[in-house]
Each structure stands twice: as C-alpha cells, then as structure tokens.
Amino acid sequence: MSENIVSVNNLSVSFDYQENFLSKKQKIKAVNNINIKIKKGSFFGLVGESGSGKTTLGRAILGANKISTGNVIFHDDGRDFDLTTINSKEMKEYRKKAQLIFQDPYAALSPRMTVRDIIAEPLEVMKITNSREETDARVRDIAAKCRLNLEHLRRFPHAFSGGQRQRISIARALVSNPKFIVADESVAALDVSIQADILNLLKQLQNELNLTYLFISHDLSVVAHVCDIVAVMYLGHIVEMAPSRELFSNPRHPYTKALLSSIPSIDPENKSRAIELQGEIPSAMNPPSGCVFRTRCPHASKDGKEANIEMGLVEVTPGHWVDRCGVNCA
Amino acid sequence: MTHLLEINNLDVKFDTDEGRITAIDNVSLTLDQGKVLGIVGESGSGKSVTAKSIMQLNPGNTIYNENAEILIDEENVLKFTSKNDLKKIRGGKVSMIFQEPMASFAPAIKIGYQMVEQLMIHKPMDKKEAKNISIDMLNRVGIADAEKRFNQYAFELSGGMRQRAMIAMALSTMPKLLLADEPTTALDVTIQAQVINLMKDIIKEYNMGVIFITHDLGVIAQVADDVAVMYLGSVVEQGPVNEILKNPMHPYTKGLINALPDINNLDAPLTPIPGNIPSPLDRPSGCVFRTRCPHASKEGKEGNIKMGLVEIKPGHWLDKCGVDCGKT
Ligand SMILES: Nc1ncnc2c1ncn2[C@@H]1O[C@H](COP(=O)(O)OP(=O)(O)OP(=O)(O)O)[C@@H](O)[C@H]1O
Ligand SMILES: Nc1ncnc2c1ncn2[C@@H]1O[C@H](COP(=O)(O)OP(=O)(O)OP(=O)(O)O)[C@@H](O)[C@H]1O
Ligand code: SF4
Ligand code: SF4
Ligand SMILES: [Mg+2]
Ligand SMILES: [Mg+2]
Numbered sequence: 340m341s342e343n344i345v346s347v348n349n350l351s352v353s354f355d356y357q358e359n360f361l362s363k364k365q366k367i368k369a370v371n372n373i374n375i376k377i378k379k380g381s382f383f384g385l386v387g388e389s390g391s392g393k394t395t396l397g398r399a400i401l402g403a404n405k406i407s408t409g410n411v412i413f414h415d416d417g418r419d420f421d422l423t424t425i426n427s428k429e430m431k432e433y434r435k436k437a438q439l440i441f442q443d444p445y446a447a448l449s450p451r452m453t454v455r456d457i458i459a460e461p462l463e464v465m466k467i468t469n470s471r472e473e474t475d476a477r478v479r480d481i482a483a484k485c486r487l488n489l490e491h492l493r494r495f496p497h498a499f500s501g502g503q504r505q506r507i508s509i510a511r512a513l514v515s516n517p518k519f520i521v522a523d524e525s526v527a528a529l530d531v532s533i534q535a536d537i538l539n540l541l542k543q544l545q546n547e548l549n550l551t552y553l554f555i556s557h558d559l560s561v562v563a564h565v566c567d568i569v570a571v572m573y574l575g576h577i578v579e580m581a582p583s584r585e586l587f588s589n590p591r592h593p594y595t596k597a598l599l600s601s602i603p604s605i606d607p608e609n610k611s612r613a614i615e616l617q618g619e620i621p622s623a624m625n626p627p628s629g630c631v632f633r634t635r636c637p638h639a640s641k642d643g644k645e646a647n648i649e650m651g652l653v654e655v656t657p658g659h660w661v662d663r664c665g666v667n668c669a
Numbered sequence: 670m671t672h673l674l675e676i677n678n679l680d681v682k683f684d685t686d687e688g689r690i691t692a693i694d695n696v697s698l699t700l701d702q703g704k705v706l707g708i709v710g711e712s713g714s715g716k717s718v719t720a721k722s723i724m725q726l727n728p729g730n731t732i733y734n735e736n737a738e739i740l741i742d743e744e745n746v747l748k749f750t751s752k753n754d755l756k757k758i759r760g761g762k763v764s765m766i767f768q769e770p771m772a773s774f775a776p777a778i779k780i781g782y783q784m785v786e787q788l789m790i791h792k793p794m795d796k797k798e799a800k801n802i803s804i805d806m807l808n809r810v811g812i813a814d815a816e817k818r819f820n821q822y823a824f825e826l827s828g829g830m831r832q833r834a835m836i837a838m839a840l841s842t843m844p845k846l847l848l849a850d851e852p853t854t855a856l857d858v859t860i861q862a863q864v865i866n867l868m869k870d871i872i873k874e875y876n877m878g879v880i881f882i883t884h885d886l887g888v889i890a891q892v893a894d895d896v897a898v899m900y901l902g903s904v905v906e907q908g909p910v911n912e913i914l915k916n917p918m919h920p921y922t923k924g925l926i927n928a929l930p931d932i933n934n935l936d937a938p939l940t941p942i943p944g945n946i947p948s949p950l951d952r953p954s955g956c957v958f959r960t961r962c963p964h965a966s967k968e969g970k971e972g973n974i975k976m977g978l979v980e981i982k983p984g985h986w987l988d989k990c991g992v993d994c995g996k997t
Contacts, residue, residue, distance in 0.1 A: 354825070356817065356821070356825075358817065358820055359820070386857070387857065388857050388859070388860065389827055389828070389829025389830060389833075389855070389856050389857050389860050390826075390827040390829060390830050391827075394827060394828065488945075494687070495686070495687070497685060498685070498687060498690075498948055498949070498950060499713075499948075500711070500712050500713030500946050500949075501712025501713055502711075502712050502713075502946065503945075503946075524828065524854075524855065527854045527855065528712070528768070528851070528854065529712050529884065530709070530710065530711050530712050530884040530925065531884060531886070531925055531928040531929050531930075532711065532924060532925055532928040532941045532942040533711070533712055533941065534884075534928070534941075535928045535930070535939035535940060535941040536941035538939055539938075539939055539941065557829075557854075557855070557856060557857050557858065557861075558930075559858065559932065560929070560930040560931070560932040561930055563930070563932050563935055564930045564935060564939060583935070584935060587932065587935070597859055598857065598858060598859055601858040601859045601861070601862050602858050602887065602932065603858065603861070603862070603885070603887030603888050603890065603891045604887055604890060604891075605886045605887050605890050605914055605926070605929065606890060606914070606915075607890040607891070607910050607911045607914060607915075608911070609890075613859075613862055615862075616859055619813060620811050620812075620813045620860070621813055622813035622814035622817075623813075624813075624814050624817060625814065
C-alpha cells in the first residue's frame with residue numbers, strides 16, 4: 340500500500356549572503372520550488388551536483404532549516420506534522436519520528452562517552468524511557484539489531500573502526516524508534532566491503548522496522564543498488580525523478596546522462612567515455628534564467644530559447660518525471 | 670636514484686586508556702616525483718595515520734619505533750624536532766588534504782582569509798597576490814562565484830564545496846609532496862572528474878609526488894600509477910594499478926573488488942567480506958587477515974605465519990603468507 344509519509348510542496352529555501360556588513364543582502368536559493376512525495380517504506384535516493392541543495396532539502400524535511408516558501412508535511416498514521424507551522428512542543432514529538440544519520444562517524448561520536456551512553460543519549464534527551472533498566476533494554480535491543488557486540492557497549496568509540504562506528508551512529512539514530520531516516524552520505528567514508536555490509540543492514544532494518552529512508556549519496560552504483568526511486572538535483576531544482584531501474588537504464592535529462600556517463604571505471608585502461616560538461620558551473624547566487632542547465636547542456640539550442648522556459652517536471656512515462664525543458668529541447 | 674619519499678619499517682602505536690593500539694605495523698613505501706601512489710583498504714587500516722605520520726601530525730600519545738624512517742629528500746622526518754624543521758614539511762614541501770574538511774577550516778574565520786594566510790606563510794608575497802592566487806584556485810576547482818565564496822564561512826558551503834576549497838588551499842602552495850586523504854569522496858562524479866583532471870595537470874606541471882588515499886577503486890584506477898592495499902595496519906599487496914586491479918592475488922584485495930556494487934547488474938547482491946574486523950587492541954598474530962580469510966590453511970589459522978611482502982612478478986608485491994597459505 341502506497342501511502343506517503345512525506346510530502347514536499349513547492350518548497351524553497353534561501354540563505355542570505357552579505358559580502359560585508361555594509362553591502363546589500365543577496366539571496367542564495369539553495370532549494371527552488373521542489374515537489375516530492377516519499378512513499379512509506381521506500382528507499383528514496385537523492386543524487387546530484389555538489390551544492391545543488393540535497394543537504395538543505397534533507398535538513399528542511401527534518402525541520403533543521405527554515406522554510407522560505409512552500410511546505411513540508413510529515414504524515415504519521417493519521418496525524419500530520421506541518422513543518423512550516425510546527426511549534427516547539429510538536430517539534431519534540433517530531434524528533435522522535437524523524438532522524439538523521441551523520442556522514443562522519445568520527446566527528447559524530449563524542450570520544451568521552453561510552454558506546455552505551457552514546458546510543459542511550461537520544462532516549463534520555465527525549466525522555467522516552469522511564470528507568471535505567473528500560474533504557475538499557477532498548478539500547479541492547481537496537482545494538483543487537485545493528486550487529487554490535489554487546490560487550491562493546493562499555494567501550495569508548497576510538498576503539499572501533501569506521502564501520503563499527505557507523506553502526507553505532509545508526510543504532511543511535513534508530514533507538515528512538517523513528518519512522519523516517521535521512522541518511523546524508525552515510526556510507527561515503529567507508530570502504531566498499533563495510534559499505535556493502537551497512538547497506539545490507541539498512542535494507543534489512545527497512546523491512547524489519549518498516550522504515551523509510553531519504554538516502555543522499557554521490558555514489559551512483561550504491562544508489563542504483565539500494566534505492567527504489569531516485570531524484571536528480573541540479574542547482575536547487577529536481578531535473579529528473581524515476582524508479583531506480585528506469586532512471587539508470589533510461590535517463591532522459593541531459594544532466595542525468597552526463598552524470599551516469601562520468602562514473603569512474605575500475606578498469607584503468609578504460610579512460611572514461613564521460614560526457615564532459617563544458618562551461619563554468621553556474622552559481623546558486625546567480626542562477627541562469629529558464630532552464631538552469633542550459634549554460635552547460637550539450638543540447639541547448641543556439642538561439643537560447645531555453646532561457647525563457649519555465650522549469651517544471653512532466654511525467655513522460657508512468658512514474659518517470661523529467662524537467663519540461665529536457666523534454667522540449669533535448 | 671633517490672626517492673621523493675621513502676618510508677622504511679614504520680610502526681605506529683597509540684597509548685590509550687584501554688591499552689596500546691597498533692595502528693601501523695612494519696610499513697615500507699616509496700614514492701617518486703611526478704607519481705601518484707594510491708592507498709586503499711579497510712576503514713581503520715591505518716591509511717590516515719600513515720599520512721599524518723609523514724606530516725608529524727599524530728597526537729601526543731603516539732609511539733614510533735626506533736628504527737623507522739620517513740625520508741623526504743633523504744631527510745628523516747621522524748628525527749625532526751625543531752619548529753623550523755617541521756615548518757619545512759608542513760605546508761612547505763608537503764601539503765595535506767584532510768579527510769574531514771570541516772576540521773581543517775576554523776569555523777569562525779572566512780575561508781578566503783585562511784587561504785591567504787596559508788599562502789603567505791609559505792611563499793613571500795603580498796596579500797593582494799595571495800588573494801588572486803586563491804580565487805584563481807577556487808575557480809579552477811569548479812567553485813562558481815569564487816570572489817563571493819571567498820568571503821564565506823565553511824559552514825555556509827555545501828560538503829563538496831568545502832572539500833574543493835580545501836583542495837584549492839592545498840594545491841595553491843605548490844608542494845613537492847601532496848597527501849590527499851579521501852579528497853573527492855564528497856563530490857559528484859562530474860565535478861570529481863574535473864577535479865581529478867585538474868590535480869593531474871598540476872601534478873605534471875609541478876612534478877609533484879602524490880599519496881592518494883581513497884576507498885573508491887574507480888578513482889584509483891583513473892589517477893594512480895601504483896597502489897598499496899592495507900589491512901589492519903599492514904600493506905598486504907602492492908604494485909602497478911593495472912596489475913593489482915586486474916590481477917589481484919591477496920584474498921583481501923579480491924574481497925574488496927568483489928564487494929564493489931556493479932552498476933550493470935542490479936540483481937547481484939552486495940557482498941561484503943564475511944566476518945568482523947578484529948579490534949586493533951587484539952590484533953591477530955601472524956597473518957592479520959586470517960580471521961576472515963576463506964583460504965586460510967590450518968597453519969595460517971593458527972597464526973604461525975610471519976607477514977612480509979614478496980615480489981611475485983616484477984613490481985607486484987604480495988604478502989608472503991598470501992603466497993604460502995592462500996593456494997586455492
Ligand atoms: N547555512 C548556510 N548558509 C548559507 N548558505 C548555505 C548554508 N547551507 C547551505 N548553503 C548554500 O546552499 C547551497 C546548497 O547547499 P547544500 O549543502 O544543500 O548542497 P548539497 O547538494 O548537499 O551539496 P554537496 O553534495 O556538496 O554536499 C549552496 O550554495 C550552499 O553554499
Ligand atoms: N589518536 C588515536 N588514538 C588512538 N587510536 C587511534 C588514534 N588515531 C587513530 N587510531 C586508530 O588507529 C587505527 C588506524 O586509523 P586510521 O585513521 O589511520 O584509519 P584509516 O585507514 O584512515 O580508516 P578510514 O578509512 O576509516 O579513514 C584505527 O584503529 C584507529 O581507531
Ligand atoms: S532544456 Fe535544453 S538546455 Fe535545458 S536541459 Fe533540456 S536540452 Fe538542455
Ligand atoms: S596467509 Fe592465509 S590467512 Fe592470510 S591471507 Fe593468505 S591465505 Fe588468507
Ligand atoms: Mg551535502
Ligand atoms: Mg582515514
């Protein structure tokens with residue numbers, strides 16, 4: 340059954356930029372008029388250019404970035420949390436349901452706390468448990484699910500490798516029994532073997548605990564393997580969105596095509612058949628008018644008619660959305 | 670011929686509350702000018718500690734062995750004690766791109782100011798020149814609106830922008846030896862390709878030597894001349910990148926390559942190397958990989974084999990135990 344757990348409607352997030360305190364304030368539009376629906380129980384992938392707004396979008400959904408226009412709604416069994424109007428009391432509730440797994444397992448774990456205390460902290464901060472016994476039981480339960488050795492709970496994080504630390508941060512994120520997880524580059528720092536192990540774990544927990552993930556990653560092979568649906572971002576916009584297999588076998592937008600062609604091959608003799616993107620990367624401070632990709636698109640028309648196109652996703656085949664301009668001018 | 674960098678018999682241990690951790694065990698490596706040596710391996714295998722040892726950046730609880738040598742231009746860095754000696758390496762001859770970009774920029778100082786400072790410490794130049802060079806480098810690593818970004822704080826940049834700003838800062842001093850620790854992990858593949866091309870150009874132009882640490886075997890294939898594979902503080906296999914990736918011999922290297930997600934076969938399950946990495950507090954005796962190796966012989970399992978690299982083909986070095994006990 341495909342209910343949505345998150346709806347993002349016409350969401351924009353802007354930051355101020357000021358060169359010095361005398362100069363005039365400018366806006367950086369990090370996320371620009373985005374619409375997505377995340378289905379309950381899905382593994383939703385978010386890929387795209389560096390600086391395109393992925394982290395900002397993830398943080399906005401968690402209520403950690405202020406929303407400039409539009410809204411984000413979290414649907415929790417009949418109860419809706421509207422992140423635009425949420426008050427601090429509701430926010431406390433919401434934090435139990437939506438959690439972030441950090442990118443960096445080294446920086447995220449306090450070196451002075453034992454693994455047990457690190458995992459238990461959210462329970463104590465959110466006052467979810469009532470006794471030390473109850474806290475311990477919850478910690479042991481989730482630690483076992485994350486395949487952490489129970490005797491490790493008394494140790495300090497430095498005694499653990501990157502992969503084990505990442506499991507500790509996952510256990511910490513899951514201990515409050517959230518329903519929705521934002522994983523921002525959570526496996527980027529891990530070697531491929533541990534990465535495979537962690538991904539299998541996330542998948543398994545998805546089934547066991549009926550979790551939904553927003554999975555932000557630069558590793559397209561990983562995304563292709565674990566995600567059900569993938570959205571591609573460029574300069575604050577989603578330019579394409581489709582079920583994984585469809586997206587990877589039949590990319591439509593010129594940016595998506597360039598991205599897929601640039602995955603480095605493990606064969607040293609296969610020096611890339613990458614579609615090289617020409618031109619300067621445009622700035623979020625001063626984005627191109629019309630199609631944001633037109634300054635680097637290999638298919639842009641000479642008369643630059645894309646400058647007048649208004650961006651927006653169109654459904655080209657069932658479930659496969661691509662920016663309108665990509666349809667018109669490619 | 671003398672090498673730009675020569676590491677001989679390096680052991681690194683850390684004293685901790687729980688005991689002494691062996692982070693590096695008897696590692697020897699060489700690097701020539703104009704070459705890129707890739708280092709890959711398990712998380713916690715000692716890649717960053719190796720790089721930090723070259724820069725003498727390990728913390729106070731670090732213990733090096735007496736007979737270890739880290740020679741840069743034939744001078745042993747491990748014997749450096751005076752500030753002036755250390756200055757020669759840190760940011761002068763050697764630059765490092767750190768794994769965690771947030772840690773290398775001070776949070777309350779604009780990134781541009783930090784870049785200019787760095788440059789002026791190491792090269793005689795005025796502020797204006799340093800600013801021009803810094804902005805030019807930011808442009809070259811693909812940061813749009815570089816003059817404006819120059820005036821921002823690290824937290825205002827995206828993860829990938831921070832990483833590129835750090836690469837720009839490290840390259841701007843034109844070091845002889847560049848230590849790049851996971852320099853492109855936070856970048857999307859199109860920008861990654863651009864940054865790698867830039868790095869290659871600069872390496873060539875200035876005849877730099879580079880140690881390139883990454884777990885991305887695709888990136889290693891594209892940038893490295895040679896590659897060293899590390900596991901739990903030891904180099905278990907080493908050689909020309911082509912040879913190692915196409916013809917891996919050590920069971921750990923094979924497991925690593927096998928764990929790569931194949932984008933052309935989405936039905937294939939992800940296959941990690943079975944078993945858990947032992948804690949560095951109880952490092953296995955003998956072959957460090959024996960607790961997880963599918964091919965360990967009885968003798969190997971008991972931990973009686975002594976480790977050490979053997980040249981099995983010209984330039985292809987493999988841990989001796991891999992040769993002795995890994996026959997399948
Ligand atoms: N706190 C902030 N203050 C000012 N600008 C910000 C802030 N956070 C993000 N930005 C800007 O918003 C834009 C999008 O950044 P974001 O971190 O969301 O990108 P991203 O897609 O996650 O990139 P990456 O892949 O490099 O992590 C960038 O231009 C960035 O500089
Ligand atoms: N200051 C320290 N005190 C104690 N142990 C340390 C210290 N620094 C590193 N270690 C330990 O040394 C070992 C090697 O760490 P290192 O950071 O070199 O790993 P790595 O190969 O870079 O891993 P990753 O791929 O996860 O970055 C690890 O077991 C780590 O926990
Ligand atoms: S609209 Fe034109 S410029 Fe924009 S992506 Fe499509 S083809 Fe390229
Ligand atoms: S020596 Fe034996 S245990 Fe060690 S890697 Fe080789 S085969 Fe495996
Ligand atoms: Mg990000
Ligand atoms: Mg490291």
